[in-house]
Amino acid sequence: MRRHIADCALRLFQEDGYDAVSMRRLASEAGCTVMTLYRYFDRKIDILRALWTEVFAELFDRLDRVAAGEADPTHRLLAVSQGYVDFWLERREHYFLVFMSSGVTQSDVSVFVGDDGVVSRFNVLRESLAGALDGRPGEAELKLKSELLLCALNGIAHNLITISAYPWSEPQALVRAAVTAVLTRPE
Incomplete structure (x- = not known):
């Protein structure tokens, strides 16, 4: 799931820019809840740092x-x-x-x-x-x-x-x- 979230984030960050992507949107794109995102990453910047x-x-x-x-x-x-x-x-x-x-x-x-x-x-x-x-x-x-x-x-x-x-x-x-x-x- 962590890999899937990171892959979705990478695509969204490249398409729309880091600043334009919310955790709620990322959760929707990843097909999970916002709470699931926070289980794997504390903040959006942590996803970017992982990338x-x-x-x-x-x-x-x-x-x-x-x-x-x-x-x-x-x-x-x-x-x-x-x-x-x-x-x-x-x-x-x-x-x-x-x-x-x-x-x-x-x-x-x-x-x-x-x-x-x-x-x-x-x-x-x-x-x-x-x-x-x-x-x-x-x-x-x-x-x-x-x-x-x-x-x-x-x-x-x-x-x-x-x-x-x-x-x-x-x-x-x-x-x-x-x-x-x-x-x-x-x-």
């Missing part, structure tokens, strides 16, 4: 496989970075669900981002970057460069998805430029 968890699990399982398939550290970083952007480009509906759901507050997101299980999955990017940098940066610089890379990759995906009428460079060229920039040390 986010599934999306990120799919993304990071994919990136872990990509990373395991690349022996060269720089190629690994490039492949993982490209895989990150490609995932969102191939699953635009997931991108909108995760990054553009209206009616979601910063505190709703903070609870999700504060989950160590979710945050630790992003380490595939950090570890790939650390390998490509070959231990050169200190912890503060590695943190900064990891965050910069994630911002660049999210920005690439965001712009290619939401401003599709603009004649952007190919995603591979944009990712390669972002990775090159992060690997470059200022003189």
Whole structure:
């Protein structure tokens, strides 16, 4: 039943937006009572967070496989970075669900981002970057460069998805430029 509710919620959130779907409507679509919904999920945001968890699990399982398939550290970083952007480009509906759901507050997101299980999955990017940098940066610089890379990759995906009428460079060229920039040390 939990899976069925989540599947119904995913469809409704994608069709009408998170903000427009009430628990009563979701119960009707799922063919159950509102009380049944609350037996499985305390609040609507908990359903959305469960869906986010599934999306990120799919993304990071994919990136872990990509990373395991690349022996060269720089190629690994490039492949993982490209895989990150490609995932969102191939699953635009997931991108909108995760990054553009209206009616979601910063505190709703903070609870999700504060989950160590979710945050630790992003380490595939950090570890790939650390390998490509070959231990050169200190912890503060590695943190900064990891965050910069994630911002660049999210920005690439965001712009290619939401401003599709603009004649952007190919995603591979944009990712390669972002990775090159992060690997470059200022003189």
